[in-house]
Amino acid sequence: MKALVYHGPGRHSWEDVDKPGLRMPDDAIVRIDTVTICGTDLHILKGDVADVTPERVLGHEAVGTVEQVGSGVRDIAVGDRVLVSCISPCGRCRYCRAASYGQCRNGGGWILGHLVDGTQAEYVRAPFADNSLHVLPDGVTDEAALLLADILPTAYEVGVLNGRVLPGDTVAIVGAGPIGLATIMTARLFSPSRIIVVDAAQQRLDAAKQLGADVTVLAADDPRSVVAELTGGLGVDVAIEAVGIAETFELCADLVRPGGHLANIGVHGKPATLHLETLWIKNITITTGLVDAHSTPTLLKMLASGQLDTSRLVTHRFGIGEMLEAYDVFAQASDTGALKVALFRT
DSSP: OEEEEEOSTTOEEEEEOOOOOOOSTTOEEEEEEEEEOOHHHHHHHTTOOTTOOTTEEOOOOEEEEEEEEOTTOOSOOTTOEEEEOSOBOOSOSTTGGGTOGGGOSSSOBSOBTTTBOOSSBSEEEESSHHHHEEEOOTTSOHHHHHTTTTHHHHIIIIIIITTTOOTTOEEEEEOOSHHHHHHHHHHGGGOOSEEEEEESOHHHHHHHHHTTOSEEEEGGGOHHHHHHHHTTTSOEEEEEEOSOSHHHHHHHHHHEEEEEEEEEOSOOSSOOOOOHHHHTTTTOEEEOOOOOOTTHHHHHHHHHTTSOOOGGGEEEEEEGGGHHHHHHHHHTHHHHOOSEEEEEOO
16 A cells, blocks of 8 residues: 655655554554644654654544454444544553543554554554544535544644633634644634734734634734733733744743633644743743543534534645645645645545
8 A cells, every 4th residue: 555654854755555454453444535634744754753763654634434343343343434533542541541542551642653653544553443433424524524633622622621711711822823723713612702813924814814813913023012902911811832833832921911821732843941930920821732632522523513614724635645745735834825735535
């Protein structure tokens, strides 16, 4: 079969690899029907995720059809159309029993495209299939469901829930890439009074406006002053970092009010400075996190009922054999306008 293989920082190829087979009783083999590329994959290609070793098949988001199941699988059947979650929980360890699935200590968590071969391929082996695969309702399209593999639950859990967004809050989201845009959508579920979005690219700010941002600010236009003016000098109730670089984290720390929350979503490959000399007195709560995907069933119900609309997040579509072209388009988002790309089996 064909797959996108990582060969070390800056090197990847679409090449022939062995088709995966069942290894454990709770495995399933899924034929990939629709797949996407994540900003985390770009971080991996830059060398920011040291645990990813050369020859790894990348990818952790997909929709597909179950082709084979192990003897221990109970709730997933051959022929099921499923969402492949970015998190593969064992369901038994102390973290999984507390719904902290991303911290699984029994060989699960974020493993696809990280510690085991992932979804950017024609087939994938899905460990812990009963827990990591979600059967899709008939009315939900592959493309719509694809956004629930990672970015919607990540935005919702690591940004909105960790940030404790409440009705009437003023929320600042720094970064209007796919995660930032998904954060706007899911923050809206809690009726904040104002969502302010900061980004370096006007076209992404335009997308943020379409998805519900009340105020957009170019990074070059002094967002600190803009937020101070909008909040009477107080700062925002919740600042959400959705980029993964030191400058944006430090900006969020400057934007949040005393007693507020700073929720970091971005994947950081380099250190950021924590200015405790100014933050210690402000009662700031700072959270980080890897998505647990405990919210996926809830988000899937909302998608099926029309309460969530992911259609505007996919801007570019390809055949799965055009994987390298799709990577180029996604990586050059400032030039191409790409938000999320979707690749389909042809």
